[in-house]
Amino acid sequence: MTKKGIDLIEKEFKEYVKKISAYNEALALIFWDLRTGAPKKGVEQRSEVIGVLSSEVFNMSTSKEMESFIAELSMEPLSETTNKMVQVCKKDFERNKKIPANEYKEFVILQSRSESAWEEAREKADFSLFQPYLEQIVAYTRRFVEYWGYEGTKYNTLLDMYEPGMTVDVLDSVFSELRSRIVPLVKQIATSEHRPETGFLYKEFPKEKQHQLNLEILKQLGYDFKAGRLDETVHPFEIRINRGDARVTTRYDENDFRGAIFGTIHECGHAIYEQNIANELTGTLLDSGTSMGIHESQSLFFENFIGRNHSFWKNKFSLLKEYASEQFNDVTLDEFYRGINESKPSFIRIEADELTYPLHIMIRYELEKALFNGELEVKDLPGVWNEKYKDYLGIVPENDAMGVLQDVHWADGSFGYFPSYALGYMYAAQIKQAMLKDLPDFDGLLEAGDIAPIREWLNEKIHKYGKTKKPLEILKETTGEGLNVQYLIKYLEDKYKEVYKIK
Amino acid sequence: MTKKGIDLIEKEFKEYVKKISAYNEALALIFWDLRTGAPKKGVEQRSEVIGVLSSEVFNMSTSKEMESFIAELSMEPLSETTNKMVQVCKKDFERNKKIPANEYKEFVILQSRSESAWEEAREKADFSLFQPYLEQIVAYTRRFVEYWGYEGTKYNTLLDMYEPGMTVDVLDSVFSELRSRIVPLVKQIATSEHRPETGFLYKEFPKEKQHQLNLEILKQLGYDFKAGRLDETVHPFEIRINRGDARVTTRYDENDFRGAIFGTIHECGHAIYEQNIANELTGTLLDSGTSMGIHESQSLFFENFIGRNHSFWKNKFSLLKEYASEQFNDVTLDEFYRGINESKPSFIRIEADELTYPLHIMIRYELEKALFNGELEVKDLPGVWNEKYKDYLGIVPENDAMGVLQDVHWADGSFGYFPSYALGYMYAAQIKQAMLKDLPDFDGLLEAGDIAPIREWLNEKIHKYGKTKKPLEILKETTGEGLNVQYLIKYLEDKYKEVYKIK
CATH class of the missing domain: 1.10.1370.30 (Neurolysin; domain 3)
Known part of the structure; x- marks a missing residue:
């Protein structure tokens, strides 16, 4: 690839990442607001907004566009920051791409239901109210681990999500x-x-x-x-x-x-x-x-x-x-x-x-x-x-x-x-x-x-x-x-x- | 178009509009937050987020997808709500589509600069600090009115944006x-x-x-x-x-x-x-x-x-x-x-x-x-x-x-x-x-x-x-x-x- 061609792709990649970053920022503000005093009656609709923005982030991180950015930029000598950006995006891409989009969506919906069930269960100190949800959450996560693959034990894959390299x-x-x-x-x-x-x-x-x-x-x-x-x-x-x-x-x-x-x-x-x-x-x-x-x-x-x-x-x-x-x-x-x-x-x-x-x-x-x-x-x-x-x-x-x-x-x-x-x-x-x-x-x-x-x-x-x-x-x-x-x-x-x- | 075909398009249109609506909701929360206590040092980056979300709304409202939703749904007998939705989107589409995307972007940037200039000018009670910005804002708006067209007088077009039908x-x-x-x-x-x-x-x-x-x-x-x-x-x-x-x-x-x-x-x-x-x-x-x-x-x-x-x-x-x-x-x-x-x-x-x-x-x-x-x-x-x-x-x-x-x-x-x-x-x-x-x-x-x-x-x-x-x-x-x-x-x-x- 010519230097000029790569410069342009790098620029577009950075713009693309900036957009993902902007959606993440909007999501963070929404989470802060939800926990600090958002009125109750607005919450249901706000969940829709979270769904739309999260899906957008998921879709952008697994898109064909992202795939080609990664393919084109991984091979080139770029600035250290760009290299790290590509690495981070690649990791996300590979992890997210392995999950079928519909399963991801089902899981996101399940998460919010499961949190509600947990809240009620904790209030009533009754595990049985939470058990069926937790079973599903665990089942999905076990399936995701299969999709992602693992080295050593399956739990390693989960550890790595929060602490890269930990086993x-x-x-x-x-x-x-x-x-x-x-x-x-x-x-x-x-x-x-x-x-x-x-x-x-x-x-x-x-x-x-x-x-x-x-x-x-x-x-x-x-x-x-x-x-x-x-x-x-x-x-x-x-x-x-x-x-x-x-x-x-x-x-x-x-x-x-x-x-x-x-x-x-x-x-x-x-x-x-x-x-x-x-x-x-x-x-x-x-x-x-x-x-x-x-x-x-x-x-x-x-x-x-x-x-x-x-x-x-x-x-x-x-x-x-x-x-x-x-x-x-x-x-x-x-x-x-x-x-x-x-x-x-x-x-x-x-x-x-x-x-x-x-x-x-x-x-x-x-x-x-x-x-x-x-x-x-x-x-x-x-x-x-x-x-x-x-x-x-x-x-x-x-x-x-x-x-x-x-x-x-x-x-x-x-x-x-x-x-x-x-x-x-x-x-x-x-x-x-x-x-x-x-x-x-x-x-x-x-x-x-x-x-x-x-x-x-x-x-x-x-x-x-x-x-x-x-x-x-x-x-x-x-x-x-x-x-x-x-x-x-x-x-x-x-x-x-x-x-x-x-x- | 078959009934089934239209039902599907209507469903997709509603999903599409829901997404625009979600972006608008995120923007509204950002505006509220900016005025009620967002920390100063976060504001510049938040403006980027506003830019990304606003552009997304603008792009979705003028997209080819929107164009074909409007074309396909305008001719069909649908529920009253869907009809009104189509009308609202059509008005937006026609208005926004006439503005070249780069001019819209320039105008958005100008708006935020102009607001800062106005703030300083008001503080110092010095119109000359604001005048060059206001001249540009007026020039853009006059050009937009030309793009949009007008009935009677040009100012009617601007009145209609806030009070549809007013002259x-x-x-x-x-x-x-x-x-x-x-x-x-x-x-x-x-x-x-x-x-x-x-x-x-x-x-x-x-x-x-x-x-x-x-x-x-x-x-x-x-x-x-x-x-x-x-x-x-x-x-x-x-x-x-x-x-x-x-x-x-x-x-x-x-x-x-x-x-x-x-x-x-x-x-x-x-x-x-x-x-x-x-x-x-x-x-x-x-x-x-x-x-x-x-x-x-x-x-x-x-x-x-x-x-x-x-x-x-x-x-x-x-x-x-x-x-x-x-x-x-x-x-x-x-x-x-x-x-x-x-x-x-x-x-x-x-x-x-x-x-x-x-x-x-x-x-x-x-x-x-x-x-x-x-x-x-x-x-x-x-x-x-x-x-x-x-x-x-x-x-x-x-x-x-x-x-x-x-x-x-x-x-x-x-x-x-x-x-x-x-x-x-x-x-x-x-x-x-x-x-x-x-x-x-x-x-x-x-x-x-x-x-x-x-x-x-x-x-x-x-x-x-x-x-x-x-x-x-x-x-x-x-x-x-x-x-x-x-x-x-x-x-x-x-x-x-x-x-x-x-x-």
Whole structure:
């Protein structure tokens, strides 16, 4: 092909991708709106709009035009960005093209029905209402895996969707190591005599004051309010609409301020990732976080390694007291720090503490793996769920709403997603360790309230690349090694032995 | 064509239209978001999204596919809804098809640049900053009119875009009649000795209390909060996203509560129209108000014929006092009524009172007519504007921000739009007169706070039809006659003679 011919095709390809990107942006805004206050009566029609725009994205990503862009541009030496764009589109094309269009459409419809069924089932704590939908969702997904093909085990194909390159072999190994070290620690804590005071956590903290505090903390962490906003929702989330518009939400409990503040700090980590992706990636499909795992590493870095750090609160404790009026007046910084780092087995994943959180993920991982590798059926999920909670955490949920029905992920077919949370946690610990080489006085920075060097380090090493680097590439370049669970284990052991005064 | 063939084409046509409708819905949500709090840094990229979606709508409305739908379905006996859909699409097709695609694209880009230039010019009160953009906008619009063709005068083509069927002949006649009766009344008022007390209007009314009052008033008027929401914006507006989602906004001035409350009631009228369009019109492009004029008739009906009515306040005065604390304690209902109905010449259209408002519109109408019928150039606009304000209202703006630069309409090329406001006002007065035949005790209903029969009457006669009836058809069927300016004249004369005690 002549240079001129290729230049023209490249230009057309970029225009084509910009259009896909525009539809995605419109969809993101619709999702944000649906969760932040869209009037009920408009929702049904809005679902039609989602259907039209999603189908358009699906159709464009599998079109003959896309096919020929990929064929013509894959062979040519182009700019690095264009190469990555072609790679991303090729992956999507190959994955989507294998699904018959009518099955994709049926699946999209099933997803929304299944989510409604799940909502009702969870409300009534009755798995049987959800079971038939989940069975269909699993059946479709199993069929899709057959279409897509797999290497090693079938579940690998699902893992790869959220964390490119991740496999059951890797996860089995790190999870087993992690589990073997966490479970004994959880048991030691259960019998420790040095339990933190926690009564002060549950005193009344008015919503409006919490809101003001959360805004201030976001500002101090470097969340850019010119490129985002904070709203209140039932389930907190971060959503990237474009790189200049990464919105966060939180939820206020007047009798436990922790949900809002740590939720906000968590979502802030996601948003700061998106807000700092290089401007030139706008509209290329490369202008968002590279994977769920790396994304979660940023949110957990902020939530845990910054937000639950002693030095951070040494700096922020007086600010907290300002907004909270009397609640912490008789509490020392150390008591506060130990209080917010209490660890105990609990039923609900999103409310779990740092130490037990990975166990919640491992349970889900094992169930998903068994479901897709042919060792478990949907009807047996509630029973096996409860057994595993007994086994890993020593507790049994009293009903399915507290158990197998608690998360929305399976209802919309997001199998393979959960492990990203634990991966992100391991990545975060590993990244923190690497950061210490450049910023050895990490704690001193937090104590001085000087977050900028930390944020800029993350911008430079991770954020700015968007999807131009794969997750394991980022990990390797940033930390000098592949996934290594030891950093997280050391962090948890050091921290919790100190909090619980375990020798 | 066989019946079966036509059925299939009709089905495909409806799917096609549903898709256009979905894009329009996404665009409407984007516009709402841009005005209610979208972060600044996301705006540039969002403009790209608007460009992509608008072009898609333009392309679909002028495509070969659309051409053949129209050709094949125009000749066949179909359901009334399908017939109307075809008519609406045909009108769009014929209008859009005549504009070369590249000129349309240039014009869209020019519009957004021109709006920015206008904003700066208004801020600096310097018409020269805006003039070159406005000259281009006018040049494009003049060329479009040539493409579109015209009957009678060129300006007719622009009028028809907002008010199908409206012509310069009709407007010249009603405006001249209206002007000949309003101007003497304005002069009588200027010399009246019976001036209303107005000091109490400007006392401090805290924003949060105003917000609560506005929510309550919306509720009592029958605004459906399950199909809408109230937000705060710099410029109040109503926007229909779909018929189950018609949002309103308002603006609070702590030293003049009128702006918010009357603005809210006005937007409520627009929203109640959209919320009550028949469900079966969803996704047909017929599921919104039939014209700007009829739309404005509904907002002005609510704002003036309900919201500035003595009986309405007889019912709501105690509610107002509840929210306003002390402000009205020493004010009688009659004083209040006269106060909110003060009339005096002023510069800013959107702040004008009921009586002088039509004069602001007539000035704009005459300028637009002269611009497009070749009797005026852009550079002469400020001078002629000021002359007309002197002539009609006896006042001369001290700068162009208070004068020719005050409205955004011309900046984005909305020529022919202004007359809709005055038409809507005339329609509203005429509709009110017709309503009295069915609801002779209109004032009694307001006094009892019983808005439902009034709202239902409007639902039944106007709202439910959406775009299935043309504006003049609605007017004729509802009032039994064509446009008749006498009802508005009588209303204004009766009301203002009473307020100002003119014999």
